[in-house]
Amino acid sequence: MDNGHETTSTGVLRDEHRLILEVAHRLGRMLDDESNGIPLNYDTVEQCITFFQLFADACHHGKEEDLLFPELIKAGLPQDSGPIAVMLYEHEQGRVFVRAMAASIDGARTGDDEANTALRDGAEGFIGLITAHIGKENDVLFNMADGMIVGPECKDLCAQYDATCSRRFEGRSKEELEDLAAGILGRG
Ligand SMILES: [Fe+2]
Numbered sequence: 001m002d003n004g005h006e007t008t009s010t011g012v013l014r015d016e017h018r019l020i021l022e023v024a025h026r027l028g029r030m031l032d033d034e035s036n037g038i039p040l041n042y043d044t045v046e047q048c049i050t051f052f053q054l055f056a057d058a059c060h061h062g063k064e065e066d067l068l069f070p071e072l073i074k075a076g077l078p079q080d081s082g083p084i085a086v087m088l089y090e091h092e093q094g095r096v097f098v099r100a101m102a103a104s105i106d107g108a109r110t111g112d113d114e115a116n117t118a119l120r121d122g123a124e125g126f127i128g129l130i131t132a133h134i135g136k137e138n139d140v141l142f143n144m145a146d147g148m149i150v151g152p153e154c155k156d157l158c159a160q161y162d163a164t165c166s167r168r169f170e171g172r173s174k175e176e177l178e179d180l181a182a183g184i185l186g187r188g
Contacts, residue, residue: 009149010142012161016060017134023051023181024127031123042109047184052098054169055177061091067160075148083141090133097126
């Protein structure tokens with residue numbers, strides 16, 4: 001999965017995008033199934049929330065916000081306008097959706113209709129947002145980054161990504177979070 005990611009400033013992030021999208025789309029299918037009368041598996045939904053909080057946000061958005069975006073700003077992109085400002089704003093919107101899911105899952109599990117609606121709204125909001133957001137990063141900002149951050153800067157950045165990836169996120173390693181995703185996706 002990580003093959004060759006050290007040769008560009010975005011390879012590892014693009015790999016993570018693929019996994020985030022897979023989990024988001026799996027959640028979307030679960031919501032579709034529920035609409036067709038198949039009960040929601042709340043344990044799996046809870047695992048999705050944990051994955052979005054720790055993998056998509058702490059591990060992945062953390063690398064973008066703390067490492068890639070500052071490097072792009074150093075290379076000349078504006079901080080408060082243009083693609084970086086839009087991406088930061090969308091990360092915040094994503095956090096709001098995931099917080100809404102986390103706040104409503106216990107109520108939804110016990111059959112509270114209002115909580116169930118809030119859970120579904122948060123999930124649908126997040127799935128739509130993250131799908132469009134990742135499309136923009138992959139097709140626009142990351143292509144710019146691949147042209148702007150090359151040579152030693154690229155190597156340094158990848159080393160810093162590795163350092164972040166080897167951290168623990170609320171006690172879980174990146175590998176454990178990838179295993180969590182594999183379980184959600186039915187390949188655990
Ligand atoms: Fe991203």
